Amino acid sequence: MAKARKLKQLRPDDPYRRAAQAVVAVRAKEVFKRADGVLDTTDVERVHAMRVATRRLRAALEAFAPCFPKKPYRRILQDVKKLADALGERRDCDVQLASLEGLEDLADREALAAQTLTARLRDEQLAANVVLSKALDRAKRGHLRRRLKRLVS
């Protein structure tokens, strides 16, 4: 499981706003650092790692919501959610496939049923990958990374 990256020293009595900037900056960086290779269906851990990073970013954005200007914050949160949803859809296929492919000691009919479900899931995984590719592209064209940097500056 992807570990959260260590932040520089924050103290409990630091201003909430300053903590917001520091935390969201680090969490945002982690997301984009994990974008490489997420569309590779032979290495499903990459999607998982990016999804976890996106969840952590979203959690940070929600925890520090009052510290940011409303309009850009809401748009960014919405875009992060869309990215998270696309990652989640792909990840769900990966998890179901891993479960079915990990089954052992199947009776013949059961094995055949598992194969049929697996084939369907593979198709869905490919479709989810297309959705994810579009979401990544949208995030890039929408300058999500740059907007996040601006939010915390």
Next chain:
Amino acid sequence: MKARPIDGLDPDGPLVAAARLIVRVRTDELCDLVTPALDPSAAAAQHDLRIAAKRLRYLLELTEFCFGPYAAVARGHAKHLQTLLGDVHDCDVLLARMHGTAAPDPGIQQLIDRYTARRVVAYDAFRHAWTAIEGEAFRNRLLAALDEPPAGRPNLSV
């Protein structure tokens, strides 16, 4: 499941004050969702509890350094609940898929039986874990930790 809104957060105040408010609300949210989730068949309630556990876990990852030692323990518990309920959810997703097949056959039925049994094991693991967590007065101890000083632990390295 929408997170409860939180009033009274002051961006210009100290982090610890804001964190205290938010953790209180998220802790109550989680604890309020447990009872309905203890019904073994309540898949939607278990899903909501998993989301609440996830929220509290990620929140404590960011803020536990502001509080007494039990905050880190609570984070571990939230993570554990999230994982166990995730196992239940994974069974539910596959079972829904199998039940939804247009022409159920004996092979699908065998898989349904297999995953139903697997779900029972996963639910029991969650139930057992919650009993232990509740047994150590999770809610009260976490809320108490919010008013305790961090006691010489390093500052935030999340």
